[in-house]
Amino acid sequence: MTSFSHPIPFVEQVAPFARLCWEMGWNEANGGNISWRLPTEEVESVLARRYPNVAPSEPVKLPQPQPTLDGEYFIVTGTGQYFRHATEYPDQVFGIVKIVDEGTAYQTVWGFNNGGRPTSEFATHLAGHAVRKRVSKGRERIILHCHAPEFIALSFLMPLDSKELTLALWQKMPECIVIFPDGVRVVPPMLPGTTDIADASVKEMEQGRVISWSHHGIFASEENPDKVFGLVETIEKASAMHRKILSCGGQKQSISNELLKELTDYFERLLVCKPDFLDSK
Incomplete structure (x- = not known):
């Protein structure tokens, strides 16, 4: 640095x-x-x-x-x-x-x-801070919005669905479900800087720290600059791996949900929350 x-x-x-x-x-x-x-x-x-x-x-x-x-x-x-x-x-x-x-x-x-x-986009940041301050009991303090290219590319290649995107990323590296067990919450394409996107983002941030602003970028909350960088860095790397796999015709194998559950049990003390996308229908 x-x-x-x-x-x-x-x-x-x-x-x-x-x-x-x-x-x-x-x-x-x-x-x-x-x-x-x-x-x-x-x-x-x-x-x-x-x-x-x-x-x-x-x-x-x-x-x-x-x-x-x-x-x-x-x-x-x-x-x-x-x-x-x-x-x-x-x-x-x-x-x-x-x-x-x-x-x-x-x-x-x-x-x-x-x-x-x-x-x-300060109003959207403040709305995000308000909800994450409450949900994290004051732990989370920083929000980064960036245009991570591999992550944005997936919003053009995959359905705009929170569970499908999250599972695709979790299945690329064992570390993913440990680092972002709350998953990625998708907000559909909306005009940046408006109260509409702020309201949509706040709704999703009730459940997790990471928002996908479809075709636009990532909006992520964490404790300090180092931790939010590591969060985005991990998601961007998993996105690059998934995009490369898609470009080769799709995956032939993946990390199974059973192994993902084993990972969350083994690293339970490190998780910020329970990974509910593993259990949801």
């Missing part, structure tokens, strides 16, 4: 992570976005010490109120910003915002130099 330092430790972590996503081919140009829910006391402390003269912006109304996120801080990529510029211009690519007014608005408290603002 790119060597990089910054006065704000969260920027020091997330900027090389964003750059790595670009290097992987997941976030071309201004495609994709990141949001990370930060620990309140720590971010307030570092901003007070490092940027004591920076005043919060005027509140900006959110299209969808998120009362359970009131008072929370997020570092988020700016609209129109390139991931490949993350370590070169971090104060422009990223901003730190605080959710205020009972979850109805946000204020920028750092970053977004040159008059920037959060990604156009």
Whole structure:
């Protein structure tokens, strides 16, 4: 990962992570976005010490109120910003915002130099954060949306069905069902950045951390940059393997459901949840 330092430790972590996503081919140009829910006391402390003269912006109304996120801080990529510029211009690519007014608005408290603002998909990120904060009991803090090419390719080659996609990926490597036992939840093609896609995504995120925005990309939630990268990296590798198998005429063998059940029993302590797609009809 790119060597990089910054006065704000969260920027020091997330900027090389964003750059790595670009290097992987997941976030071309201004495609994709990141949001990370930060620990309140720590971010307030570092901003007070490092940027004591920076005043919060005027509140900006959110299209969808998120009362359970009131008072929370997020570092988020700016609209129109390139991931490949993350370590070169971090104060422009990223901003730190605080959710205020009972979850109805946000204020920028750092970053977004040159008059920037959060990604156009910020409302969808916040909706996802609200549900995953509740479901994970606060463990999950970061959401990555990226355009992983092999994963997107499968949405043109397979039915847009959560169970069928999930089983296809689980059957490619024994590690898959351990790393994402909650599977991949498919959202049909929808206009990005709208309340419709936010509502559809929230419904699916009640059940799992990983959403397929069909023909568009992946939307994944985890604890920190390293863990969300590993989650997406594993899914993208399994997607590449499945796409290659499809291009060769389809699989002749696969990991059986019986072996998948054995894997989940053996690694039960590592699973974030029960893999219900193994049991559903």
